[in-house]
Amino acid sequence: MQKSSVLFVASLLFAAAGPAQALQYKLSPLLVDSASATEAFSINNAGTVLGLAQLNLIQAVVWEQGTARQLSHDPQSYGSYGLALNQAGDVAGYDYYPHGIVRAATWTAAGRQPVSLSAEYSRAVDINAHGVTVANGFGGYAQDSWSWDGATLTKLLPFSPAYNDSPGSPLRPGTTAHAINDLGQVVGSGGTADHQSHAALWTNGQIVDLHGGGTGSAAKDINNAGQILVNTYFGQDVRAGLWQNGALSYLGEHSEGNGMNAQGAVVGWAGFGEGAQHAMLWQDGMEFDLNAQIVGKRFGFTYLEKAYGINDHGQIVGRGLTADGSYQAFLLSPVPEPGAWLMLVVGLGIVVRVKRRARAA
Template identity: 30%
Template sequence: MFARTCLFSLALAPLAGVAASHYAVTPLPPNTNPLGINNAGQIVGDRPGDGGQHGFLWSGGTLTEIGTFGGPDSSAAAINQHAEATGHASLPGGEARAFRYAGGKLAQLAIPGSSESLGTAINDAGQVAGQYRTTTPAYRAFLYSGGASTDLGTLGGDFAYAAGINNGGQVVGVSALDQSTPFLAHAFLYANGRMRDLGTLGGRYSAAADINDAGTVVGNAWVQGNEHAFVYAKGKMSDLGTLGGRRSYANAVNLGGQVVGRSDSAGDAGSLAFLYEGAALIDINTLIDPALGYTVYNATGINDSGQIAAYGCRNGGSECGGLLLHPSAAPEPGSWAMLLAGLGIVGWRRARL
């Protein structure tokens, strides 16, 4: 993965999220960076290790490192429902190679004509999408299926990056339209052997990050010089806005259409994780018991049960790492109950964002 990531004021944010669940928090080990989650709540990502970063698979409280191909680095980007993962791992010389990880074994994917490759997404059939670098060099998107790799082509330039795949084998990402500078690139949908331009929100750039089995696509696009999260459905790209800052990025979408990502806060003071359910972005931090002390900065994945893989910190930033957020129907008793009582609000369920 070379580069893989509302407009309500804080006063209105609770109204936007009345229907949202609250979340219990399970922390992953310190310094973990979660990148993907499956429907079993298993999470993959990377964390600092000896000599570089190491990919991991976290399942039920146990973290397993996936290893490398003899080099210093690896990263696991995505995981399917069979606990098969993809990402990249380095050779002794440092070159990255896309992999499939299954049953505790790391297997390199053969991508013809590549000098380096990265796996970015995997579906339940084991098809892998990603990017490879040619010897030219150029950067191209690939689909690996049935032991063979297919170059997905481009929208006209020499750059394409595949970021997401669904169980129908549809792939989304971003491709250059030409060789112009500044960069002109659009989100794409690849299906039935053809790459289709999904357009933009009016600017020169858009990039798709994920697609669900219903064909809903999420990503980000330029809006007046800044990047905003979008949802693309039924042939239309919709701006999701921000949490009050200039930028937002959608990372993942589940079958129910829930979208997660990150957004600049008001005044661009920092990044906050968001959840979108069809109305406005909701700050996920408003759905977590503040007594836990977490600030959640980015939500990187969401499964069909609504569980979220996220990154956050507490204790003044001294404890940072991955988090598994579990939806719950009601806030926990204690500090939240006292807070709501003090506000004089009866029967209100606090929202995300």
């Protein structure tokens, strides 16, 4: 009886100190000297952050151990723009040139390398642990997506073949990749023959339709467990959802997801009154406005607007609005909730006393 009581008390205490009850974060601004604005898109498990800084022109930036460095770019271009970061710190993105031209590129320990697509415009959008990159190429009336392993380009299948809407103007439903996991599975969206955009998964050489309803959808991220972040559009409204076990579960009202981690925690933003957006976290079936989870200093942030990335330690990056009206990149780092830890310490003391009495009996 006494042993059962000990186990019961312990289980209650550990449940009280669980992550769903102790979501609190320390806020840190991510700064770049002389930048009028910054934004953070991705964070890996080492805490390396990828983003951008508005200097004379926009430049891709990596923050490592509190220090910011700019990514190199083609000398003929204006600058670089990073979109995704893998666990090794490799970056996928693009250089941008005059007249709106963009060219896909990656940045690794070996340096900057262009992704050689035949398209007029291209962007590398993600890179996995094996250095496999997914990129989108577009120009004219077509947009296509490829995976690239550094030597071979593999085109991602569309949902349907070309169709004719008008004589002499055949159109091909396009594809748009957004993310790739370490298994080589790619997610994004594809155009259909009836002019809709459906969330898509490319796996084992096939394309899988993930559309669960609404007027359109797009898959934004996928983890190694096969969980997929899907945004579904209902006219002008959007709802974030998680696709797993063959079904889509919506996460929040008026919400848009952007990134997820290995545990299936999703970050993004949701609409609030008067058009404002707040950075959000969806985890363990619960929804959190990250503005309400901050402890300590706020460093001049009026509110956190968008969360873009989350790593497996629960660190979150994005952008917030500051008092002077500019955007600033932020990092949120989880901290223990003092009340929960105090309850845990006191409770463990109770458990120890109960066990001592049990031995003495």
